[in-house]
Amino acid sequence: SLTRSEEDSQRTLVSSTLTPQEKMASHIVGYPRMGPKRELKFALESFWDKKSSAEDLKKVSADLRASIWKQMSDVGIKYIPSNTFTYYDHVLDTTATLGAVPPRYGWTGGEIGFDTYFSMARGNATVPAMEMTKWFDTNYHFIVPELGPEVNFVYSSHKAVEEYKEAKALGVDTVPVLVGPVSYLLLSKAAKGVDKSFDLLSLLPKVLAVYKEVIADLKAAGAQFIQFDEPTLVLDLEAHKLQAFTDAYAALTPSFEGLHVLVETYFADIPAEAYKTLTSLSGVAAYGFDLVRGTKTLDLIKAGFPSGKWIFAGVVDGRNIWANDLEASLSTLEALAGIVGKERIVVSTSCSLLHTAVDLVNETKLDDEIKSWLAFAAQKVVEVNALANALAGNKDEAIFSASSAAQASRKSSPRVTNEAVQKAAAALKGSDHRRATNVSARLDAQQKKLNLPILPTTTIGSFPQTVELRRVRREFKAKKISEEEYIKAIKEEIRSVVELQEELDIDVLVHGEPERNDMVEYFGEQLSGFAFTANGWVQSYGSRCVKPPIIYGDVSRPKAMTVFWSALAQSFTKRPMKGMLTGPVTILNWSFVRVDQPRSETCYQIALAIKDEVEDLEKGGIGVIQIDEAALREGLPLRKSEHAHYLDWAVHSFRITNVGVQDSTQIHTHMCYSNFNDIIHSIINMDADVITIENSRSDEKLLSVFREGVVYGAGIGPGVYDIHSPRIPPTDEIADRINKMLAVLEKNVLWVNPDCGLKTRKYTEVKPALLNMVAAAKQIRNEL
Numbered sequence: 197s198l199t200r201s202e203e204d205s206q207r208t209l210v211s212s213t214l215t216p217q218e219k220m221a222s223h224i225v226g227y228p229r230m231g232p233k234r235e236l237k238f239a240l241e242s243f244w245d246k247k248s249s250a251e252d253l254k255k256v257s258a259d260l261r262a263s264i265w266k267q268m269s270d271v272g273i274k275y276i277p278s279n280t281f282t283y284y285d286h287v288l289d290t291t292a293t294l295g296a297v298p299p300r301y302g303w304t305g306g307e308i309g310f311d312t313y314f315s316m317a318r319g320n321a322t323v324p325a326m327e328m329t330k331w332f333d334t335n336y337h338f339i340v341p342e343l344g345p346e347v348n349f350v351y352s353s354h355k356a357v358e359e360y361k362e363a364k365a366l367g368v369d370t371v372p373v374l375v376g377p378v379s380y381l382l383l384s385k386a387a388k389g390v391d392k393s394f395d396l397l398s399l400l401p402k403v404l405a406v407y408k409e410v411i412a413d414l415k416a417a418g419a420q421f422i423q424f425d426e427p428t429l430v431l432d433l434e435a436h437k438l439q440a441f442t443d444a445y446a447a448l449t450p451s452f453e454g455l456h457v458l459v460e461t462y463f464a465d466i467p468a469e470a471y472k473t474l475t476s477l478s479g480v481a482a483y484g485f486d487l488v489r490g491t492k493t494l495d496l497i498k499a500g501f502p503s504g505k506w507i508f509a510g511v512v513d514g515r516n517i518w519a520n521d522l523e524a525s526l527s528t529l530e531a532l533a534g535i536v537g538k539e540r541i542v543v544s545t546s547c548s549l550l551h552t553a554v555d556l557v558n559e560t561k562l563d564d565e566i567k568s569w570l571a572f573a574a575q576k577v578v579e580v581n582a583l584a585n586a587l588a589g590n591k592d593e594a595i596f597s598a599s600s601a602a603q604a605s606r607k608s609s610p611r612v613t614n615e616a617v618q619k620a621a622a623a624l625k626g627s628d629h630r631r632a633t634n635v636s637a638r639l640d641a642q643q644k645k646l647n648l649p650i651l652p653t654t655t656i657g658s659f660p661q662t663v664e665l666r667r668v669r670r671e672f673k674a675k676k677i678s679e680e681e682y683i684k685a686i687k688e689e690i691r692s693v694v695e696l697q698e699e700l701d702i703d704v705l706v707h708g709e710p711e712r713n714d715m716v717e718y719f720g721e722q723l724s725g726f727a728f729t730a731n732g733w734v735q736s737y738g739s740r741c742v743k744p745p746i747i748y749g750d751v752s753r754p755k756a757m758t759v760f761w762s763a764l765a766q767s768f769t770k771r772p773m774k775g776m777l778t779g780p781v782t783i784l785n786w787s788f789v790r791v792d793q794p795r796s797e798t799c800y801q802i803a804l805a806i807k808d809e810v811e812d813l814e815k816g817g818i819g820v821i822q823i824d825e826a827a828l829r830e831g832l833p834l835r836k837s838e839h840a841h842y843l844d845w846a847v848h849s850f851r852i853t854n855v856g857v858q859d860s861t862q863i864h865t866h867m868c869y870s871n872f873n874d875i876i877h878s879i880i881n882m883d884a885d886v887i888t889i890e891n892s893r894s895d896e897k898l899l900s901v902f903r904e905g906v907v908y909g910a911g912i913g914p915g916v917y918d919i920h921s922p923r924i925p926p927t928d929e930i931a932d933r934i935n936k937m938l939a940v941l942e943k944n945v946l947w948v949n950p951d952c953g954l955k956t957r958k959y960t961e962v963k964p965a966l967l968n969m970v971a972a973a974k975q976i977r978n979e980l
């Protein structure tokens with residue numbers, strides 16, 4: 197039965213049913229903050245560098261917010277979000293709202309200002325930053341709240357209500373967006389010193405007390421609708437966590453009186469149990485679903501949906517850059533309307549548009565055909581509106597026929613389809629590809645040829661990217677210097693990197709990657725089926741953005757991509773030179789991927805292209821080839837039930853790249869994380885000869901896998917020092933770590949190398965660090 201205030205909130209909801217004169221029922225979950233030309237990035241960085249004032253930063257930010265609200269309002273969006281802007285991260289904003297500042301930042305109360313806020317985000321001269329981690333399976337990173345029983349939650353940032361008022365003053369009545377209280381706690385971690393068994397959810401009553409104040413403030417300012425983002429509802433949650441949602445919203449229900457409350461979920465299908473919990477939440481009038489990734493959610497809705505509630509139907513993809521197939525979305529919406537009634541549906545985005553690029557208008561270099569296939573955030577807003585109008589019976593035929601034409605042109609374009617590639621990739625499915633000989637026999641064959649000492653030393657690939665180097669690449673790209681001049685400059689760089697490594701007495705050398713701007717872009721630019729944007733930036737964390745390539749068509753490799761440089765580098769030395777490639781899974785996971793075929797299919801296509809490159813390198817005299825899979829783990833689906841399938845095709849794709857090489861060719865791979873424990877069997881299944889992995893920040897975690905008895909017969913190089921820090925690791929310290937590893941791993945499988953590539957470091961740091969690394973390896977070799 198309904199509680200009193202739930203009844204009340206339903207009554208208010210019903211009394212505000214839409215009239216046709218009003219705007220159509222359209223909604224945007226959230227919007228990118230950076231601005232179409234990364235205005236916020238530059239304003240932030242200039243402020244941090246003390247080149248501009250706090251007022252300047254505030255001004256740029258207010259202008260961005262105003263232009264976003266205006267744009268949505270001009271398009272005709274009814275439910276426009278506010279408080280989706282942030283100076284750094286929306287989870288950190290919530291931490292500020294709750295006053296949950298870790299004591300080390302010395303905050304003494306009052307409204308949280310830039311000093312405390314940015315210290316938490318980025319650290320300051322004396323205190324390091326809070327930890328950052330990936331936001332679900334996106335490339336966005338949030339600042340992890342650090343909580344414990346001692347935290348005194350106090351309402352300490354009024355940003356949500358200020359933004360609401362700011363928009364209202366501009367004539368836009370917005371829907372303030374808050375990170376839901378339960379997701380906030382589920383995404384936080386126990387602060388240092390707090391017992392690991394501490395139940396973060398036990399903080400719920402204290403957190404809710406502050407939420408009540410925020411809600412009261414918003415209501416007083418005139419808000420009629422509030423959105424709570426509770427994306428953790430799509431994860432595999434235990435019953436007591438689901439119960440926390442029930443309890444939290446029941447406790448908030450009295451505060452919801454007179455308000456419409458939307459609980460927004462996104463990024464995956466919502467599990468059946470969570471759906472039950474969500475749709476039974478007290479005081480909630482509307483539910484947001486991701487209907488792009490959550491196709492099974494539709495079945496749940498069909499099987500039962502509470503009467504009188506609203507569905508915010510996320511049919512426009514916030515995770516990608518493809519134009520919506522409007523006809524297809526309209527049928528989905530109509531199917532939903534058949535179940536819950538048209539007046540109960542609000543057309544929306546699948547998630548915040550934060551995860552897509554900002555505005556296609558700024559892409560002057562993409563040709564019209566490709567552009568017609570794309571929609572960035574600004575265009576997605578228009579799509580949402582067109583769908584809402586169509587659902588209400590005002591279908592804009594011009595927009596819909598343009599959409600159908602774009603879908604058709606993409607399907608039939610010869611730039612998209614390459615029959616030969618399709619066939620070759622399809623033939624791979626369901627089969628197994630493995631090198632014929634097992635890894636220990638291969639390592640023997642390789643050792644005969646390479647003749648390496650025990651504890652061989654190597655690096656991960658890149659060497660420092662100097663200002664000069666960046667200038668050369670930029671000028672070549674802009675055709676300001678000739679190809680000849682470019683090749684000469686890069687050649688000299690490679691020569692000096694090789695000389696340095698010989699001087700340092702490293703065993704397996706690299707060419708240093710001076711010709712590469714980015715490990716995915718470099719390959720994407722040489723493969724068919726990829727397009728590149730000029731301004732298609734997506735926020736990664738804080739002011740940092742990435743510009744993912746767009747994979748629009750079947751992938752093939754017109755010609756060799758790295759052989760020229762690798763063979764040149766090999767010609768400068770007698771020592772083995774590692775060829776350096778980016779693996780198919782990483783290229784896939786760091787790109788905007790086509791949605792007209794399964795991701796696995798695209799991955800197989802890339803694998804075939806990389807396979808050709810591997811074989812050409814081998815033919816070109818390169819006997820050691822590293823295929824980086826830095827992002828393999830990142831692609832893990834959110835739900836555990838889907839892990840096995842992903843790992844299966846991802847690992848298969850990796851193996852395809854190198855099944856064709858001889859036993860004596862040594863295949864390396866590299867990964868940028870050390871939380872291996874749950875996927876160790878897949879890593880072994882990759883069947884690489886040597887794996888180098890990030891480790892220096894968490895020795896124990898990685899080594900515990902092996903201590904627990906996992907047998908790893910291949911070579912393994914857990915990073916012996918952290919390349920993310922300018923600090924130069926002393927020889928003894930490195931030697932200590934090697935010894936620790938030797939306690940767990942066989943001496944003949946252990947490699948000695950840094951954590952990751954050196955491109956962000958300076959030579960003044962790299963030289964002494966590598967010198968110490970080699971010295972440590974030699975010292976231990978002598979002791980063994």
Ligand code: GLN
Pocket residue numbers: 656657658709715776824826866867868952953954955
């Ligand atoms: N080979 C690459 C480099 O050294 C690997 C980078 C990475 O793992 N992210 O730069």
Ligand code: ZN
Pocket residue numbers: 656826866867868890951952953
């Ligand atoms: Zn790495």
